[in-house]
Amino acid sequence: MNYDHLLAALADTPLADWAKKLPEQIANGLSEKRYGDLAGWKASLAKLPAVPTKHIELCDAVRIGIAQECDENTRAHIKSVLQELIPWRKGPYFIHDIHIDTEWRSDWKWDRVLPHLAPLNDRLILDVGCGNGYHCWRMLGAGAKRVIGIDPSPRFIVQFHMIKHFAGEHHPIDVLPLGIEDLPEKLQAFDTVFSMGVFYHRRSPMDHLLELKNTLRPGGQLVLETLVIGGGLGDVLVPEGRYGMMNNVWFLPSCDTMISWLRKMGFQNPRVVDVCPTTTAEQRATEWMRFHSLPEFLHPEDPQLTVEGHPAPIRAVFVAEN
Known part of the structure; x- marks a missing residue:
């Protein structure tokens, strides 16, 4: 779970002072001493295979990868690892044709919200209490320059990084293990x-x-x-x-x-x-x-x-x- 891209991007912005404090805040928010299950969730993240992903859709859905980009055994392994982080609350996601059918149809909420927003093109966005970051991906798909989500639940942070593992670390989107009171x-x-x-x-x-x-x-x-x-x-x-x-x-x-x-x-x-x-x-x-x-x-x-x-x-x- 690497935040180097974010820290570098914030270095010459109005958020530079906050960026200096973020490594300590992130470490505290992802402390295995505070969250006993975190070590197991991180071990699950580490088990995800490296699969080249060429197909990424973020506008109408969060669809990362297609079936043809990995074989059936690899897909079954990916699904079993993703399910080690159950419950998945916000979504849905489609990862190499694995349908993560989450508790919430968060895409329905996004469809209700999107028509009423100022255009997100080139905007710096904060999503408070973002869970595993589903809406953050949709914000990026709508043209945001950078999206920062915050949520204090480490399970959701690991779920986000599972999605980002397949989408690619270069995307300007991060979910931090913080509450709004930590800003x-x-x-x-x-x-x-x-x-x-x-x-x-x-x-x-x-x-x-x-x-x-x-x-x-x-x-x-x-x-x-x-x-x-x-x-x-x-x-x-x-x-x-x-x-x-x-x-x-x-x-x-x-x-x-x-x-x-x-x-x-x-x-x-x-x-x-x-x-x-x-x-x-x-x-x-x-x-x-x-x-x-x-x-x-x-x-x-x-x-x-x-x-x-x-x-x-x-x-x-x-x-x-x-």
């Missing part, structure tokens, strides 16, 4: 910042919005996707216990409330560009994610409710400028 204050460097599926996991919504704002350059664009509820200005659900069997869900605002919060934190022209119920076709268990998923999180007698009796998940996309 220097007031970076003000990124042209576009994404926070998708993160907001409701933060204990302080205003602090998270401020963290996001501080990463953006003046005039940069924020893209925020989160769970919401129906209702008007001021309505917000703060579940006392779990929400959809998740115990780390804090604030689910209405769309009007979220727009008000964005405006209060100084964002310009905040607007909601998409509202979509989450279905069991978009989030479900698969061969690559064999645990409970959305079908088990919904009320067995009323799919309009979670098992706890809260409104079933609805996700909205908000866009604003700094």
Whole structure:
């Protein structure tokens, strides 16, 4: 898991000071003393064979390699190694015709988001809570100059490097083992910042919005996707216990409330560009994610409710400028 390309690229940019601190941050985020399973995941990464890859598609799908570029035995070996990192949450990926059928159809979310973005051509992009980096690849496919994802889960970091192993280290895309709280204050460097599926996991919504704002350059664009509820200005659900069997869900605002919060934190022209119920076709268990998923999180007698009796998940996309 090599970050030399990233460190070299940042050396003569406004992120140069941060780049000096990154080796220590990366080492801490990938410490085998902190994460006991990490050594095994890294060993899996090392078992992936070197297969020349000429066919790479990042615009309509993340499709890296085709069947003709490796033999059947090699493909079977690749699949078995990739499955050592189960669960795979975000995707799908196609690696030499191996379909990594992830829990989430993250491509559906991307298709909903993409039409509402400022063009990504030549932009420096930050993806907060990016998981294994699926949307980062799609951002690169949309023309981004460089994409930096951050996620504190080392399993997702190794999954990302498994994909990059086949795509090639030269691509200007990296996923760092960091949370947004690990970024220097007031970076003000990124042209576009994404926070998708993160907001409701933060204990302080205003602090998270401020963290996001501080990463953006003046005039940069924020893209925020989160769970919401129906209702008007001021309505917000703060579940006392779990929400959809998740115990780390804090604030689910209405769309009007979220727009008000964005405006209060100084964002310009905040607007909601998409509202979509989450279905069991978009989030479900698969061969690559064999645990409970959305079908088990919904009320067995009323799919309009979670098992706890809260409104079933609805996700909205908000866009604003700094």
